[in-house]
Amino acid sequence: MKKWLIVSTLLLLLAASFAGCAKNNKEKVYVYNWGEYMDPEVRVMFEKETGIEVVYDEFEQNEEMFPKVEAGAVRYDVVCPSDYMIQKMIDEGLLAELNYDNIPNIKNIDPVYLKSAEEFDPGNKYSVPYCWGTLGILYNKTMVDEPIDSWGAIFDEKYSGDILMIDSVRDAFGIALTYLGYDLNSTSVTELEEAKALLKAQYPLVQAYVVDQVRDKMIGGEAALGVIYSGEAIYTKRENSDLEYVVPKEGSNVWIDAWVIPKNCRNKENAEAFINYMCDPEIALKNFEYITYSTPNKAAREMITDPDIKDSPVAFPDESVLNRCKTYRYLGAEIETLYNDKWNEAKME
Amino acid sequence: MKDVTQVNKPAKRLNGEAGHHSLKIKKTTWLSMPYLLWMAGFIILPLILIVYYGITTEDGAATIKNLLLISDPINRRALLLALELSLISTIICLLLAYPLALILNKIKMKSNSFIVMIIILPMWMNFLLRTIAWQNILERTGVLNKLLSFLGIGPLNIINTPGAIILGMVYNFLPFMVLPIYNVLIKIDRDIINAARDLGANSMQTFIKIILPLSLPGIISGITMVFVPALTTFVISTILGGSKIVLIGNVIEQQFRLGNRNEGSGLSLVLMIFILISMAIVSKYDKESEGSSIW
Amino acid sequence: MVKRLFERFYVAIILLFLYAPILILIVLSFNSSKSRSKWGGFTLHWYQELFKNEEIMNALYTTLIIALLSALIATIIGTAAAIAINGMKKTPRTILMAITNIPMLNADIVTGISLMLVFIAMRFALGFVSVLIAHITFNIPYVILSVMPKLKQLNPHTFEAALDLGASPSYAFFKVILPDIFPGVISGFFLAFTMSLDDFVITHFTKAPGINTLSTKIYTEVRKGIKPEIYALSTLMFITVLLLLIFINRRSADKKPAVKRPGSNPGMADKRI
Numbered sequence: 001m002k003k004w005l006i007v008s009t010l011l012l013l014l015a016a017s018f019a020g021c022a023k024n025n026k027e028k029v030y031v032y033n034w035g036e037y038m039d040p041e042v043r044v045m046f047e048k049e050t051g052i053e054v055v056y057d058e059f060e061q062n063e064e065m066f067p068k069v070e071a072g073a074v075r076y077d078v079v080c081p082s083d084y085m086i087q088k089m090i091d092e093g094l095l096a097e098l099n100y101d102n103i104p105n106i107k108n109i110d111p112v113y114l115k116s117a118e119e120f121d122p123g124n125k126y127s128v129p130y131c132w133g134t135l136g137i138l139y140n141k142t143m144v145d146e147p148i149d150s151w152g153a154i155f156d157e158k159y160s161g162d163i164l165m166i167d168s169v170r171d172a173f174g175i176a177l178t179y180l181g182y183d184l185n186s187t188s189v190t191e192l193e194e195a196k197a198l199l200k201a202q203y204p205l206v207q208a209y210v211v212d213q214v215r216d217k218m219i220g221g222e223a224a225l226g227v228i229y230s231g232e233a234i235y236t237k238r239e240n241s242d243l244e245y246v247v248p249k250e251g252s253n254v255w256i257d258a259w260v261i262p263k264n265c266r267n268k269e270n271a272e273a274f275i276n277y278m279c280d281p282e283i284a285l286k287n288f289e290y291i292t293y294s295t296p297n298k299a300a301r302e303m304i305t306d307p308d309i310k311d312s313p314v315a316f317p318d319e320s321v322l323n324r325c326k327t328y329r330y331l332g333a334e335i336e337t338l339y340n341d342k343w344n345e346a347k348m349e
Numbered sequence: 350m351k352d353v354t355q356v357n358k359p360a361k362r363l364n365g366e367a368g369h370h371s372l373k374i375k376k377t378t379w380l381s382m383p384y385l386l387w388m389a390g391f392i393i394l395p396l397i398l399i400v401y402y403g404i405t406t407e408d409g410a411a412t413i414k415n416l417l418l419i420s421d422p423i424n425r426r427a428l429l430l431a432l433e434l435s436l437i438s439t440i441i442c443l444l445l446a447y448p449l450a451l452i453l454n455k456i457k458m459k460s461n462s463f464i465v466m467i468i469i470l471p472m473w474m475n476f477l478l479r480t481i482a483w484q485n486i487l488e489r490t491g492v493l494n495k496l497l498s499f500l501g502i503g504p505l506n507i508i509n510t511p512g513a514i515i516l517g518m519v520y521n522f523l524p525f526m527v528l529p530i531y532n533v534l535i536k537i538d539r540d541i542i543n544a545a546r547d548l549g550a551n552s553m554q555t556f557i558k559i560i561l562p563l564s565l566p567g568i569i570s571g572i573t574m575v576f577v578p579a580l581t582t583f584v585i586s587t588i589l590g591g592s593k594i595v596l597i598g599n600v601i602e603q604q605f606r607l608g609n610r611n612e613g614s615g616l617s618l619v620l621m622i623f624i625l626i627s628m629a630i631v632s633k634y635d636k637e638s639e640g641s642s643i644w
Numbered sequence: 645m646v647k648r649l650f651e652r653f654y655v656a657i658i659l660l661f662l663y664a665p666i667l668i669l670i671v672l673s674f675n676s677s678k679s680r681s682k683w684g685g686f687t688l689h690w691y692q693e694l695f696k697n698e699e700i701m702n703a704l705y706t707t708l709i710i711a712l713l714s715a716l717i718a719t720i721i722g723t724a725a726a727i728a729i730n731g732m733k734k735t736p737r738t739i740l741m742a743i744t745n746i747p748m749l750n751a752d753i754v755t756g757i758s759l760m761l762v763f764i765a766m767r768f769a770l771g772f773v774s775v776l777i778a779h780i781t782f783n784i785p786y787v788i789l790s791v792m793p794k795l796k797q798l799n800p801h802t803f804e805a806a807l808d809l810g811a812s813p814s815y816a817f818f819k820v821i822l823p824d825i826f827p828g829v830i831s832g833f834f835l836a837f838t839m840s841l842d843d844f845v846i847t848h849f850t851k852a853p854g855i856n857t858l859s860t861k862i863y864t865e866v867r868k869g870i871k872p873e874i875y876a877l878s879t880l881m882f883i884t885v886l887l888l889l890i891f892i893n894r895r896s897a898d899k900k901p902a903v904k905r906p907g908s909n910p911g912m913a914d915k916r917i
Contacts, residue, residue, distance in 0.1 A: 030853060036868040040699065057853030058864050067608020073764055074853055161506070167592050208509045208591025212867035220681020221490050239679050344423050347595070381728030381740070383721045384784065391781040392746050395758030398765060449658050452651045463893045471662050472842050473885045474669060474878050477862045481870060482665030485672075485680060492668065520661065573749070581751030584844065588866065598753055605757055605849075614761070617754045628749060 027052045029270040032076040039290035072264045077271035084328035087120040095126045096261045102272035105279035113296035127258035131293040133230035136247040143224035151179040151248045160205040164226035167209035169343040174253045185329045199346035231293030233314045254325035402614035415615020431596040435579035438518035442575045446526035454534040468524045480588045509591035517585040525574035533567030673875035690876040703861040714779035715836040722787025730795040747782045756849035770852035778850040783836035790832030794825040
């Protein structure tokens with residue numbers, strides 16, 4: 001019996017010492033990013049090159065990220081929210097101003113995107129664009145009998161049970177409002193009520209409400225139509241050639257996800273070093289090839305070798321598409337709650 | 350019925366009696382100190398905090414608003430649906446598990462640990478993965494439908510329906526029903542059954558009058574172990590329900606995910622009360638076991 | 645005869661039900677396509693990739709360390725507590741057992757959240773230690789409930805006899821009591837280990853970024869599609885345990901079957917009763 005005790009004590013000590021080893025006092029940077037939104041190799045390369053350890057965490061929705069950063073239970077150094085959320089974070093005073101002396105690679109970012117980023121971050125004081133894209137419909141050519149070019153398709157009873165709707169409040173309302181001919185940043189209660197009615201009528205037609213899961217389901221031919229971010233289109237099409245991505249004619253949302261540094265970060269220099277590294281053309285290209293979301297990095301885009309991708313209308317849509325797309329704006333806490341409540345109501349039988 | 354069970358009782362009581370006096374050394378009390386401290390810090394204190402957050406606002410003022418959230422149509426529906434689905438799953442588990450436990454008991458392998466391990470073994474494959482695998486099986490283009498279409502039967506629409514969630518619950522929690530029942534059954538004294546047979550009881554009578562009552566503690570324990578996790582799950586409903594079906598577990602998880610600590614605590618509190626009530630009802634049928642049961 | 649055939653058939657059906665998803669996962673580990681919904685041909689590629697994937701190996705390591713440590717600590721605290729509780733009078737014993745039942749009776753989600761609230765309120769940084777504490781907390785009851793029945797079967801006089809014969813209490817404990825309750829202790833340990841291994845919900849709420857167990861790692865991947873390396877890892881783990889089980893069973897079958905094996909988990913039955 002004693003032997004057993006000795007063995008277990010030894011094991012315990014051994015394990016404890018291992019656990020201790022993992023926690024040495026290395027320089028660290030806490031990164032909070034979207035799921036599958038970076039080539040994991042890039043993190044390893046960053047660690048090797050700078051000696052700063054990356055502690056990486058992922059979220060699925062802007063709305064999930066915000067309270068975590070706000071509460072500060074975990075203090076992140078770098079976060080990657082979308083446009084309207086960045087605006088909200090600026091409004092609430094959660095973000096630290098960037099020191100561009102530490103981010104010389106900003107020169108690689110196409111000024112076009114810096115300019116559009118000014119819509120939510122005037123003067124580009126708080127954010128550096130990481131990826132951008134549109135919101136659209138991914139459809140399976142073998143499962144629809146007409147070319148899809150309208151949001152109407154995902155509200156069409158013909159496709160009942162074949163629709164994968166996006167489970168994200170702003171995107172869902174953005175679509176409904178646009179389809180009804182309203183502004184996707186509408187704050188009008190009557191317009192929102194109308195949009196909610198449309199979404200509620202859609203409930204029985206929807207197979208599932210998903211965000212990231214839409215990928216696998218569309219590849220597997222589970223549904224005919226899925227609402228998806230443009231960045232997923234290249235990957236899914238590669239896996240299943242029957243799939244096609246379209247930005248509906250009524251218009252849609254164009255979004256930018258950008259790096260920001262929360263005020264309660266642990267180490268601002270490390271954070272800036274990380275952002276700078278992400279703007280390196282080689283790294284941006286590596287990330288683009290892995291996640292296939294459009295990069296605002298001009299130098300990286302020029303390095304893309306495959307002409308089909310370099311000039312892909314999905315990854316880099318032309319003016320005519322972008323002209324009918326709008327960005328979301330932060331509408332204030334009150335309207336935000338209204339959106340959330342209406343969305344919960346819409347998703348109920 | 351009474352007569353037969355009573356044969357067993359004196360023996361049991363004797364055992365219990367012996368237990369009472371065993372180790373009657375007061376010196377052992379200090380051994381419970383680490384556990385007492387642990388309980389105070391990590392069982393009692395967390396409960397107090399849930400209660401505190403549940404009945405206060407973000408500013409710390411007392412309120413019952415968070416508790417009343419349950420009357421909101423969305424939340425009420427989520428709770429009722431969760432109750433319904435977990436109840437159905439528990440019943441299905443019981444109906445599947447009891448015959449299985451009886452058969453396993455009859456087979457009498459060389460070591461009963463092998464049987465137990467066969468039932469536990471799937472748990473070594475992560476439960477999220479196993480649930481995702483069900484997605485692969487149940488999907489429209491999934492394994493099951495491919496099999497069915499091979500047999501010439503039309504595709505079944507199971508995924509993202511309440512049926513899929515029930516299936517996920519039954520699958521995940523079935524071992525928790527089988528094992529307690531099996532463990533009670535193997536302890537039933539063969540002599541009692543043989544005695545009943547000698548006295549002229551047929552197999553049906555033996556089952557109803559002897560085996561069933563004696564296995565009741567196992568059934569009760571199984572019901573608890575299936576019902577509680579099924580009632581509160583948010584993972585199974587997310588993966589197999591396609592977010593179309595919202596259960597109370599999803600609502601609570603969402604509240605905390607969106608940073609609404611007080612609202613989440615309030616709903617958790619209501620859920621706890623529901624579980625306590627259910628358990629109180631169940632334990633009424635569990636007079637056999639010692640008082641140390643589920644309150 | 646027909647009845648017997650039917651019984652075998654029934655067991656087979658249930659086992660098929662329990663093992664079908666596992667079969668699917670094993671098949672997926674050989675799928676060359678990254679997407680779980682498409683069969684891209686047979687490959688062993690993911691088994692090679694697995695050992696290169698630092699994140700998954702880290703998660704595996706954390707999972708095993710936490711399972712081992714939490715099971716060990718819970719076994720020590722729990723066994724001591726069981727002995728103490730068993731020696732108590734009825735009232736304190738009943739109260740303690742009732743509290744012991746709380747974590748098992750409570751929803752995982754409530755246990756996890758309430759622990760998270762405590763850590764945050766105490767300004768205790770979430771991380772490896774908070775997950776470990778949480779796992780020990782939900783493991784202790786399994787140990788107590790596994791050891792308790794063995795203590796009840798104990799003949800109280802042997803201990804006293806040992807003392808009368810001049811043994812010190814600790815000597816008597818190790819020589820007399822522990823051997824008798826050992827099967828219960830071991831089964832409590834294994835039960836705790838398995839529960840820790842399979843837990844997702846409680847870890848989910850008490851962990852911090854940078855710390856991942858296999859469960860939480862998988863959960864972040866559920867949405868975008870599980871990495872095939874995970875299937876490969878699970879297959880390996882499953883096969884290992886299966887072989888181990890068959891090996892143990894062979895050996896115990898060769899020996900005398902009377903020895904109670906750890907797996908017979910009296911705790912499972914006595915839980916919550």
